[in-house]
Amino acid sequence: MKTINIDSKRQEILDSNGHLIILGGPGSSKTTIALYKAREIVNSNVLKRDQKILFLSFARATIVRMNDIAGEVISKEQMKFIELNTYHGFIWNILRNHGYLLNELPINILPPHTAAIKMSEVSNGLKTTKMLDLFKSEGLVHFDIFASLLFKLLNESNALYELICDIYPFLILDEFQDTNAD
Secondary structure: OOOOOOOHHHHHHHHOOOOOOOOOOOOOOHHHHHHHHHHHHHHOOOOOOOOOEEEEEOOHHHHHHHHHHHHHHOOHHHHOOEEEEEHHHHHHHHHHHHHHHOOOOOOEEOOHHHHHHHHOOOOHHHHHHHHHHHHHHHOEEOHHHHHHHHHHHHHHOHHHHHHHHHHOOEEEEOOHHHOOOO
């Protein structure tokens, strides 16, 4: 098992029951301490049956790295209570399964090369409007509107919002600085 020095700041993270923002430079063990925190939550037995800790990161490469680190920090039994995913992967899973609540058309991801063609003559100030139009008229979802569509979906479907909150009572966001306001 991978171990890190649990100094007073890291112990504060592990002991905290509230919302946290962990700041630190590259290699300062932010991801590892977040995984330790997830392990602490699992070990506290506060998760109900079928609940998980949702651990999201921005890049697939980071998820692979986190999976490797998790294997050193968290047992296979504990990992059953943790879901590692990218922001886009998590959101796409929800949109793919529940997007019909926003649009009657079948929903598909707008591939980057097709997006470039469809957006080529659109000015920067109108790109989001064009993306939303493509979603409504063709069911195509541009990566840049994933988060806003998820927000709209959860805002309009209280039952889905409550279901997701119940399934994932704890959320850990890694590499949050790589996201946008949505």
